[in-house]
Amino acid sequence: MRIDVVSIFPAYLDALDLSLAGRARASGLLQVQAHDLRDFTHDRHRTVDDTPYGGGAGMVMRPEPWGEALDAVAGDDAVVIVPTPSGRPFTQRDAERLALEQHLVLACGRYEGIDQRVIDHASTRWRVEEISLGDFVLNGGEVAALAVIEAVVRLLPGFMGNPRSLQEESHGPDGLLEYPVYTKPAVWRGLEVPEVLRSGDHGAIARWRHDRALERTAERRPDLLERPDDHADGGGPEAP
Numbered sequence: 712m713r714i715d716v717v718s719i720f721p722a723y724l725d726a727l728d729l730s731l732a733g734r735a736r737a738s739g740l741l742q743v744q745a746h747d748l749r750d751f752t753h754d755r756h757r758t759v760d761d762t763p764y765g766g767g768a769g770m771v772m773r774p775e776p777w778g779e780a781l782d783a784v785a786g787d788d789a790v791v792i793v794p795t796p797s798g799r800p801f802t803q804r805d806a807e808r809l810a811l812e813q814h815l816v817l818a819c820g821r822y823e824g825i826d827q828r829v830i831d832h833a834s835t836r837w838r839v840e841e842i843s844l845g846d847f848v849l850n851g852g853e854v855a856a857l858a859v860i861e862a863v864v865r866l867l868p869g870f871m872g873n874p875r876s877l878q879e880e881s882h883g884p885d886g887l888l889e890y891p892v893y894t895k896p897a898v899w900r901g902l903e904v905p906e907v908l909r910s911g912d913h914g915a916i917a918r919w920r921h922d923r924a925l926e927r928t929a930e931r932r933p934d935l936l937e938r939p940d941d942h943a944d945g946g947g948p949e950a951p
């Protein structure tokens with residue numbers, strides 16, 4: 712997979728070298744390139760923003776550098792992703808879908824956002840997805856881009872050491888949050904690992920995990936249980 716990121720702070724993307732994505736890059740599974748939006752300006756001050764038409768607070772990103780940047784980095788097969796708090800919520804299903812693509816281009820806005828014509832024009836040439844990480848506001852799209860990249864890249868075939876861990880995590884195929892997990896020692900600060908997990912009874916362990924996952928989901932994310940599609944009819948991932 713190829714991923715291009717356009718930003719006025721391309722150094723944000725250096726963090727990708729540290730993470731698992733760094734390994735994917737080293738192994739050739741992934742090529743990531745960060746681009747400085749200011750390299751697509753032509754004035755002495757490398758201006759990327761201006762005051763909003765219609766008035767109001769803050770600055771808006773001008774369309775010209777964005778147009779040139781996207782022309783330069785996005786080929787015909789690209790999906791252009793624009794992180795913004797006004798986007799559709801980004802979910803695990805989106806990560807799964809995007810993991811099947813050849814080329815992602817992440818356009819990281821700052822300030823009050825990018826001139827809408829950039830998105831409208833790009834939509835005539837590429838698939839464009841405006842996505843939000845959640846109901847909160849970041850200063851720019853860079854952190855969101857890192858999150859999207861990590862969520863997608865860990866799903867690339869050959870990336871995870873043990874692909875089964877993808878099956879059993881939160882937002883996996885059963886639609887539930889993940890059950891609590893424990894490791895050694897069996898007793899720590901007086902707190903014991905639940906007996907069933909040490910029993911060796913795989914059926915009982917699967918049932919316990921499924922029950923805890925349901926309990927946790929009901930408490931923290933009841934909205935997930937209301938979705939008609941997957942989950943909750945009994946039997947965890949390991950159940951017969």
Ligand code: ADE
Nearest residue numbers: 794795796843844849855
């Ligand atoms: N940019 C600013 N806030 C954001 C958010 N919540 N999600 C994605 N991109 C953003």
